[in-house]
Amino acid sequence: MGLFKDVLGNQESVFRDHIPLDYDYIPKLVPYREQQQRQIAACIKPLLTKRNGRNVFVHGPPGVGKTVAVKHLLKELEEETEEIVPLYINCWQKNSMYKIVLEICDLLDYRFTHNKKTDELFKIIKDILNKKAVVIVLDEADKLEDEDLIYNVLEEIYRRTVILITNYKDWMANLDNRIKSRLTAEVVEFSHYTKEETHGVLSERMKYAFYPDAWDEDAFALAADKAHELKDIRLGLYLLREAGNAAEDKASKRITKDHVNVGISKLEEFSIKEKEALEDETKFILTVVKNNTGKKIGDIFKAYQTEGGNSGYKTFQRKIAKLSDNKFVSVKKISGGADGNTTLITYNGSVTQLSDF
Numbered sequence: 001m002g003l004f005k006d007v008l009g010n011q012e013s014v015f016r017d018h019i020p021l022d023y024d025y026i027p028k029l030v031p032y033r034e035q036q037q038r039q040i041a042a043c044i045k046p047l048l049t050k051r052n053g054r055n056v057f058v059h060g061p062p063g064v065g066k067t068v069a070v071k072h073l074l075k076e077l078e079e080e081t082e083e084i085v086p087l088y089i090n091c092w093q094k095n096s097m098y099k100i101v102l103e104i105c106d107l108l109d110y111r112f113t114h115n116k117k118t119d120e121l122f123k124i125i126k127d128i129l130n131k132k133a134v135v136i137v138l139d140e141a142d143k144l145e146d147e148d149l150i151y152n153v154l155e156e157i158y159r160r161t162v163i164l165i166t167n168y169k170d171w172m173a174n175l176d177n178r179i180k181s182r183l184t185a186e187v188v189e190f191s192h193y194t195k196e197e198t199h200g201v202l203s204e205r206m207k208y209a210f211y212p213d214a215w216d217e218d219a220f221a222l223a224a225d226k227a228h229e230l231k232d233i234r235l236g237l238y239l240l241r242e243a244g245n246a247a248e249d250k251a252s253k254r255i256t257k258d259h260v261n262v263g264i265s266k267l268e269e270f271s272i273k274e275k276e277a278l279e280d281e282t283k284f285i286l287t288v289v290k291n292n293t294g295k296k297i298g299d300i301f302k303a304y305q306t307e308g309g310n311s312g313y314k315t316f317q318r319k320i321a322k323l324s325d326n327k328f329v330s331v332k333k334i335s336g337g338a339d340g341n342t343t344l345i346t347y348n349g350s351v352t353q354l355s356d357f
C-alpha cells in the first residue's frame with residue numbers, strides 16, 4: 001500500500017538520539033550552574049576529610065536546573081570516591097518516612113525489608129551509613145508528609161550532608177524548630193535563566209539530539225525564545241522534540257518555524273487543560289472550607305480527604321494560603337489553646353452572617 005513510504009522513504013531521521021531530550025537525562029555539562037554546584041560541593045567536602053558535612057537548602061522556580069545540577073554533582077562525587085554514599089530521593093514519589101526508608105534500603109541493596117517496621121529499617125540503614133559518610137538529597141522536599149525522616153537523619157547519621165530542594169523559598173522557614181535548629185543549612189538559590197542562557201542550554205541539548213544542520217536557525221531561535229518566555233527549560237526540550245516529530249511527519253529533512261509552531265500550539269492546548277484542572281482542585285477545596293467554615297485546618301483537611309481529595313497536607317496548606325491571599329478564606333492563628341497552636345479557616349462568604357452573633 002505504501003502507507004509509510006512517503007513518511008519514511010529513504011530519508012534519514014532528523015533525530016540522532018532521542019535520549020538527550022528526556023527531562024531526566026543528565027548531560028556531561030550543566031552550563032551556567034557551576035557556581036551553585038561549587039557552593040554545594042563546598043558543603044560536601046568536609047566529608048572527604050572525615051568531618052561532618054554542612055547541609056544545603058536549594059530553592060528556585062521550576063525548570064531552572066536544580067535537579068539536574070544536583071544529580072550531576074552526585075554523579076561526579078560517585079566517580080571521585082567510594083567513601084561517600086550518594087542518595088537521591090524524590091519526595092513527590094516517596095513522601096513518607098516509611099517509603100523513603102524503603103527506597104534507601106533499595107538504593108543500598110538491602111533486600112530483607114519484608115515485615116519490618118519503619119524504625120527497624122531506619123536502624124539498619126543507620127548502621128550501614130554510619131560506617132561511611134552520606135549525601136542525602138531530598139528533592140521536592142515540600143511534598144514530604146512529615147518531617148520525621150529529616151529529623152532522624154540529622155540526629156542519627158553522623159557524617160552527612162542533607163540537601164533539601166524545593167521550588168518554595170518560604171518552605172524552610174516553616175519547618176519545625178527542632179529541625180531548623182539542627183539543620184543550619186547553607187542557602188543556594190537558582191534563579192531564572194537569561195535569554196542567552198536559555199538558548200545556550202537548549203543548543204547543547206540540540207547538538208546531542210539532532211543531526212548537524214537539522215535545524216533552521218530561526219526555527220531554533222523561535223523554540224528557545226518560547227522556552228525563555230515561559231521560563232522553563234523543560235518546555236524548550238518539549239518543543240525541540242515536537243518540532244522534530246512534526247518535521248518527520250512531513251518527511252522534511254530540515255526543521256523549520258512551521259514545525260516549531262506545531263509544537264507551540266500543542267503546548268498551549270496542554271497548559272490550558274492543566275490550568276483548568278488546577279482551578280478545579282482549588283474550587284473543590286473552597287467548597288470543603290465552605291462546608292466546614294470556622295474549623296481547624298487539620299479537621300478541614302480530614303474532611304477534604306474524606307470527600308476524595310488526594311493532595312498531601314503541605315499542598316493543601318499552600319492552596320489554602322492562595323485562597324487566603326485572594327480573600328476567599330480567612331486564616332486565623334490561635335496559639336496556646338488546649339492543642340497548642342492551631343489555625344482556623346473561615347469561608348469569607350459567610351463572614352457577614354457569623355459577625356451577627
Ligand SMILES: Nc1ncnc2c1ncn2[C@@H]1O[C@H](COP(=O)(O)OP(=O)(O)O)[C@@H](O)[C@H]1O
Nearest residue numbers: 023030031062063064065066067068201233234
Ligand atoms: N544548565 C543546564 N544544562 C543542561 N540542562 C539543563 C540545565 N538547566 C536545566 N536543564 C534541563 O531542563 C530541564 C529542567 O531542569 P530541572 O533540573 O529538572 O529543573 P528544576 O529541578 O529546577 O525544576 C531538565 O530536563 C534539565 O536537564
Ligand SMILES: [Mg+2]
Nearest residue numbers: 066067068139
Ligand atoms: Mg526538580
